[in-house]
Amino acid sequence: MATPEFPQSLGGSRGCWTLHGRRSRGYRGRVSIYHALESSPLLTVFLVVAAGTALGAVRFGPLRFGAAGALFTGLVLGALDPALGKGLALLQTLGLALFVYTVGLAAGSTFVRDLRRQYPLMLVGIGTLIAATAAAGLAGIALGVDGPMIAGAFTGAQTSTPALAAASEAAGSSEPAVAYSLAYPIGVIVSILAVAAVAGRAWPARHDQGGNSAEGLDAASVLVSKETSLCEVPGYADQRVRLSYLERNDEVRVVRPDEVLRQGDRVLVVGQRADMEVAANYLGAGLDQHLAHDRTYVDFRRIVVSNRAVVGHTISELDMPGRFGGVITRVRRGDVDLLGRDDLTLEYGDRVLAVVPRPRLRAVRAFLGDSERKISEVDALTMGIGMALGLAAGLIKIPLPGGGTFGLGAAAGPLVVGMVLGALERTGPAVWGMPRAANLTVRQLGLLFFLATVGLSSGDDFAAAAWSATGLKVGVIAIAVTAVTAAAFLGGGRLLGLSAARTCGAFAGVVGQPAILDFANSRVTDDRIESGYAALFALGIIVKLVLVQVLVGL
Incomplete structure (x- = not known):
């Protein structure tokens, strides 16, 4: 009896058939799985996400891929069956737009504030990225790699989605995605090794105020020994104590x-x-008795800010003393306790x-929402308004000398608009910000x-490039980019006189890699790490969005 032919397009061969002319059970199951995945792209995407x-949660020494695990899982499955990657362009753009827009919202106000305080460090970050771009371009040209692959290697080494x-x-x-996936692990590993060599070093930091994150906020009850006004208390006028x-x-x-404090008064300092x-x-001497333990006449409570009318306003604008005869001493934001500055x-x-x-x-609870x-x-x-504005901004094309055009695209348009709206915080009744938990959820989902x-x-x-000479060349470019950075x-x-802690945090920000930030925090407990990261993260994204388009054109 003749053995029936099986379509080669499905990967069949005579070796997949038994001597009795029947397909093997394992092959039949494999075909049915691929068919199910091809017929349901959303099923495929969610399986890859899961x-x-x-995979991203698995630690390889100090390295953990995090959300990038979805990229590597998708690469493996896409290499097994290229048809699984068809028709996903809309979902890809939507995920990216959600990710960058929520990043922009969260970073907007921080970026504007840090622009005034940490501009020397930001200038170093811009110069560093320009140098890294030059290193990528020179290495790529010397190795005979084309522009899209150079750009992908640069973004992978910088771990910039x-x-x-x-x-x-x-x-x-x-091509850029292929080079990105090859360069990504190299960028993370080399960066972590660089932080390991620097974090914890006590080099001169003449222009860097010490960090106190390990100590956090504290409170003490004090017996006042002399008459004094509040403005005379050290740290009160410049909002370092409440x-x-x-x-x-x-x-x-x-x-x-x-208030004018009198001798014999008892106060609580935070x-x-x-x-x-x-x-x-x-003020005087400390007390063993904690004033906050007596809640007979004055009480305190952690209250959730959920009232739209309050969000986007400063603490001084709420006028807590005038409205309620009270004061806000602390604000818990995410995992950080902030002093209730005006x-x-x-x-x-x-x-x-x-x-x-x-x-x-x-x-007070009704006023704040709770x-x-x-x-x-x-x-x-x-x-919806913010996303529409961001995507519309991405469609704008600016003519360049020589006949080319420059546009923000779906990557930079929502990011820039999100940062502007995040800096504005509110426009009349419209509150542009998003609850932190919701922001992180939408951001993570979009990125995945x-x-x-x-x-x-x-x-x-x-799969075609990973074990080829091109893959090796991409690795060399990634090492060059990360080493120069x-x-x-x-x-x-x-050279700026900043602490090793702030410098390492800012380095993690300019690379844009949370794994590097986590590693730095595991080596040193210092709030300057987080501060440096926040100052350079958004700026690094914006600068790389511009520079990468130069590399594509090489």
Whole structure:
């Protein structure tokens, strides 16, 4: 009996058939799985997201891929069956736009504030990225690699997903994604080795104020030994300490902003430990009794900010002393406790520590919102407007000398618009910000969709290049880019007189890699690491979005 032919397009061969003319059970199952995945692209994407997340959680020494696990999982599956990557362009663009827009919203206000305080470090970051771009271009040209692959190697070494999207859009091919996936592990590993060599070093930091994150915020009850106004208390005028409770003549109330403290008063001082101790020593002697333990007349409560009318306003604009006779001493934002400075702008989901007369506590809760449900919701109106503006901005093309054009695209358009709206915080009744938990959720989902679809659509090209001479050349470019970035930036931070902690955090920000940030935090406990990262993260994305388009044209 003749053995029936099996279509070669499905990968069949006579070896897949038994001697009795029947297909093997394993092959039949493999064909049915591929058919199911091809017929349901969303099923494929979510399987890649799930498997990629599991892979990203695995630690390889100090290295963990995180969300990039979805990229590598997609590459493997796409290499096994290139048809699985078809028809995913819309989901890829949507995922990218959601990711960069939410990053922009979160980074907008921080970027504007840090622009004034840390501009020398930002200039070093810009110069470093220009040097790294030059290194990528020179190495690529010397090795005979074309522009799209050079751009992909640059974005992979810099672990920059938005820059990868910009490179892919400019190149109109999967080459940047292939080079990105080859260069990504190299960029992370070399960067971590550079941080390991620098973190914890006690080099001169003449222009860097010491960090106090290990100490956090603290409070102390103090017996006042002399009459003094609040503005004379060290740290009060420049908002480094706050005072809340005041006990005078057996009466407990909240300290007023224009208070004149008298000898024998008992007050509660709040601030970072070093600042709090300076203020307490100036006022008098410490007390064993903690004033906040007596909640008979004055009470305190952590209250969730969920009222739209409050979000986007500074603490001073809320006028807590005038409205309720109270004060906000702390603001819990994410995992960080911030001192309740007058100029601190409240965001959705902040948990403020309000100290108020006990009868006014319910009114304060109603004023601030105190709703867990509301901070888990996304304002579809403002998000829709912001995303539409960002995507529209990406469509604008600016003519360049020589006949070319420059555009922000779907990668940079939503990012820039998100940063502008994040800096504005609110426009009349419209609050542009997003609850932190919701922002992180949307951001993570968008990033996973983007990386999964990129991997699926690039898997075939990746398999062809991974073990070829081109793959080796991409690795060399990635090493050159990362080495130049590390040497230029870490050396520049030291020349500026910044601490090793801030320099390492800023280096992680300019590379844009949370794994490097986590590694730096595991070596040193210092708030300057997070501060440096925040100052350079958004700036690094913007600069790389521009520079990568230069590389594509090589």
